[in-house]
Every structure is written in C-alpha cells, then in structure tokens.
Amino acid sequence: MFFRWCAALALLVALAMAISPASAYAERTLALSAGSFAFEVDPGQEKSGEVVVINESDEPIRVLVYTSDQIIDEEGEITYKTPDRDDPDFARRPTSWVRIQMPAEARAIGNTPYLEMAPGQRIPVKFVFQPPLNAAPGDQNVILFFEMFDMPEGTEGAITQVRGRIGSRLQMRVTGEHIERMSIRPFIVPGFVIGNQIPFDLTLRNEGNLDQRLSVAVVLFDRNDVEIARSEPHLASVVFAGSNRRLQDEIASDRQLFGPYNVQAEVYRVDEEGKIIEQPEQLLESRSVWIIPLWAVVALGAAVLILLARGAWHVLRVRSGKNQKLDARAEARRRRREERER
Template sequence: MRSPLAIAVGVILLGMAPSPAPATTPTPPPPPPGRSSTVAGTAVTWGVSPSSPKGPNGRAMFTYKLDPGARLTDYVAVTNHSARPITLSVYASDAVTTPQGGFDLLPAVRRPVDVGSWVNLTARTLTIPSTSRVDVPFTVTVPANATPGDHVGGIVASLAATTTDAQGNRVAVDHRVGTRIYLRVTGELRPALALEDVRIRHHGSLNPFGGGDVTATATVRNTGNVRLGTQPMMDVAGPLGLGAGTASGTALPEILPGGAVRTTVRLSGAPPLFRLAVTTAVTPTAVDGQVLDPPPDTPSHRVTVWAVPWPQLLLVVLVAGAVWAFMAVRRRRRQRAAENLDRAIAAARDQGRAEAAATTAPATSPLRITTTGEGPPPSGPDNAPTPTATPQAGP
C-alpha cells in the first residue's frame, strides 16, 4: 500500500543563459539551459533570464543599486524549449547561503521577507507554447526603511510534477529554475566576518618519523551588510616557533549577509612537539570586483592543543632499552672476563708455588744443647745455667 502523497523541492539553477527566441515567433529550441525535467513521460525544458520588453539583453543576473524608497520596472524572460506547452508558476524569493557555501532560494512554502518581497510580478502563472518565450514585467520597490547593503534573491519559474520514489510512494516534486537578483541599497557599508564554533583537533601518526594532522573546523558568518568572500587560513607552531606550518582551506567565493558556512582547514605533517599553538583566521575579500575601503578586520582564533609524540616516545624508550641491554650485557661480559682472568692468574700462581715447593725442599738438622763453664754463674735466685745450642754435622 502506498503512503500519502509526499512533497519535495527540486534544485534551483540560477543565472541561466538567455534565449535568443522572440516572444511571438516560435523557433527551434536552443541547447538545454541547464535544467531538464521529465513530466508524464515527456521531457520538458525551460529557462529564466533577465530581459527587456523586446527580449533577453545579455545580462546574466539582475543587478541594481537603489536608494531607500526607490522603484523600478524590469523584465524577466521565461522560455519554453520543449516541444509541448507547459504551465509554470513564477515568483520571487529571498536567497540564502547553504551550510556548504552554495547559493539557494527559500522553499516555495516560505514567504520572503527581504528583496523577494519587494518584487511584484504582473503574472504568477504562465502557460507558454512550445519553443516560445514570454517576457514578464515586474516592479522592484525598495522600502523607505530598507537597511543599507546587499539584498539578494531571485525570480523562479517552477513546474510541479509527481513521481514515484524508491519505496513506491507518490512524491510531488517542485522543479525550479531561476535567475539571481543582487540589489544594493545605498548607505553605510559594514563588511565584516566572524569565526564561530572553532574546533581544533590533533591526530597523531603511528609513524614515528612522520608528523600528525591538525584540523580546524569553524563556522564563518557574514555579520556585515555586504556580500563577502574569504579563504580560511591556519598557522601551526610549536614552542619557540619550532615546526611552524601554514595551511589554507577551500575558498569561499560568496557569503551573503547573515549567511554562514561551515569550513575545514587541515595541515598535514605537523610535528608533535607536545604543545602546538594553532591560529585560524579569515580575511574578508570583495566579490564582483568591489573595493572594500577601508579594509575590514581579519577575525582570528588562537588556541593551544596537546600534541604528545607517543610513537616517538615509544621509539625513544625502545632505543634506550636496547642501549641499556647492550651495555648491561657488555658490562657483564667484561666482569666475567675479569673474573676468569683473576681465577686463571690465581690458579697459575698457586700452581707455580706448588711446583717451587716440590723442587726446592728446605734442609733440616737435629739440635744438641750443651753448656759451657766459662764465666761466673749468673746471680739471682734462679742461678741456672743458660743453655746453648750447637749444630752437629751428622749423627
């Protein structure tokens, strides 16, 4: 059983190439302008571009510079390149910057509150014959209290169709093709960017002879009133500036006022020097050749992260252990060699003494004790003669 009808919104393609066909004379369709859809088994293709009362005039988008309270009239060309008539809804809406940095318009269900609400089209629904064009007039009325700066939107031609998704559900798809509107209201311009939610991470490498990766992820928000571009940068340095390195992220060509883009900058080969100082910065740059005078400030974010060289420390421990083991074995071998030498010397000395004692034994003779009568006997209570010993030659 199929679920109830779902609603989906198609992708917006803006800045379509102008069609050379006049509004009243059908001509063979030019190459597809970049958006093609299949409706009820028949391919239909249409385009939207800036125009004049007599047809497209070569503009790629609507670009205006108006004072608060100003009003103007312009034309948008909606061209059917298909071989069958089509009915389109035409409306204006506000532009937004997607989190990935792309350009998009609000969904059709959301009412515009900025430049999209300042546009008044004379026709909201168009039925265009095959291979024909309609030039639709519209007015732009800038409110008297409009804020200075850039206001961005677009004019869309939409075709609703139904299809079936992978689960078998019937889905209503809103195919949209449009062209951009860049309107600058005169007054004080305040170009400014801000860094928000900055997160720094260090990912070490298992290779002790290689560095790790330092990744900075941040949100770049346009806090001013002018469209700005930028290219995120990141500087990494260890203590005393050792191992300094610089990396740049993907260029962000356009961030609308109030818009924000999530971006990432990665530096490979950062040496793990225990503590790394990481500085992330974004320098505002002008778009479409505009001049920022004076140049706006460059927001930056500085933080210190730990980068412990675990593989290098493990390698040092292993090398130190190997050196200690080598020295210990060598010292033990030297001690054993010295002990063996001492034992050998002692054994040789004992053997030499033994051999000397065996070859040269000492001569021994018995003693004979005699007394002599010469001289007076010694005085004293003992009055005993002193014995003397004389050796004899033989038995």
C-alpha cells in the first residue's frame, strides 16, 4: 500500500510540473529605445534627451535608474562607478553634469529612483545635462543604467537580488580645441622565433581628447613586402579619449618560414559599420623578427649530437691508442729487466 501511495504521489507531481504555467520559468527582459546618444554641447549649455524603458517580459518588474562614470585602467579594461556626492572629486566627474527626470509614478530606495513596470509597459525617462563653464573640450561619457531587481513583499528599501542591467551611453562632446592623436607604445615582438607563430604585445594610446573608433591589423611581411599572414585583434571598437587599449595575440602562418621577416601594426579609423575612414596619415609601427622552422632546429640539434658523438668517439680512440703505447713501453721495460736479471 505504501509503495502504491508513493507512486501515485510521484505521478501527481509529474502532472503538476507538466501543466504548470510557463510563466513560472519566464525570463525577465528589459529593453531600451536607444543604446547610445551623441551630443555636441558648449560649456554651460543645457541639452536633454529621452530613453524609453520597455518591459518585454510577461511579468511585473522593478527597475533602478542611475548614472555611472566609466573608469578605464592602463590596459583598457572598463569598470563603472556610481557617483558619490560626498566624494571630493564628484564635481569633476561627468556624472555631475547629468540629471535624471523621473516620471511622477517613480519610487526610490534611498537616493536611487526606481520604476515599477507592468508586462509590456513602456515608460519614458528624460535626462538633462549641462557641462560647467570651465569644462575641458573633448569627449566625456556617462552610462545611464537600468537595473532589474527583486524586493521582498511588504518591505521598503531592501533589495534582495539584482536580475541584470542594461545601459544607454551618453557621449557628450564639449566644443573647443579638439585633438586627435594616437600612438602605439610599446609594440613588442620577439627578435627570434622558433616555429610559425609570432606573438606580439602592443598598446594603443589615445593621446587626444576625442574618442576614436579603430580597427587594428598586425601583418607579417617577407623581405619583399609580400604579406604572409595577419591577425586582427581589434575590430571597430572605441578607444576612449585619454585612455589605452592593450592587445596581445599572435600571428600564425600555415607555411614553413625561415629567415628575416617584418611585423607591422596598422591602425585604421573606421565608422560604426567597420568601414575605413580615409585619413591623411596612417599609424604604422614595424618590428623585425628572425624565424627558424622547428624542423631546422631539430636537424641542427641532431647534427650537434652527431658531432658531439663523433668527437667523443675520436677522444676515446686517441686515449685508447695512448694507453696501448704506454702498455707496450711498460712491457718492453719489463722484458729488459728480466733479461738483465738472467
């Protein structure tokens, strides 16, 4: 009887899972009307824009709305920092230029506003920004984030779990003297390589005040400037004003190479679709490398071993001959002594 009851219970559980609504496993999806904005603005001038937030899931969601500065390290890795008004550097950060204008129905957790969105609902969120009168010319970027989260029922001001976030980039180009200057420093290629893979390590440096969308190709040429192979470690990506981007990769050839070759880094300005933009001067850096095929190294090693073996054999023969002569002399002396004793 007990086993029948267990079997019936298992069947009921299986049926319940089979007929349970798909919404129990529904994915929450958030979308934005625009992923980026680009503005040109004078110091002290005020401009505005609007992002429409869309709940594309079939259940209600809560969405935090806030701005963040992007922090870029020496190798080009980006992290995002939420502004702190108590930070002494807050007034110098571009997030201090931006104000979010939330709709009337918005709520807040602490100082951070959030939206409660029904399935399929679309809510416009407006923003206003104004660079200070002493703002430096060039590009500044702020990310307007929209972050889904859960909050326990019947509580206020407590976030239990973040469900993911998306952002819209606000690029603000302050008018004035604009400088476009890129360099490659360092560009490291080994001077001697065994095999057909040539590693490289280079850093793109945006020394101007404008963001640059770039593609980079590292090309291997022979002594007649014929292209042998190429690597494209950076395609149509932005190197932000005043920042670096480190690229490490290798060029691999399907041919056996031997002798001196040239490795050249080529930097191209491109549009958002990756098409090359003509420019008066192209940024190029070259390095020389000697390439030795692996079979040549193996053959050389084998030849060295053979020479060492022959040398050792010759030394042994010489030593053996000397020992035989010494033995013959000793035998002759022994016979002379025996003859004298007789």
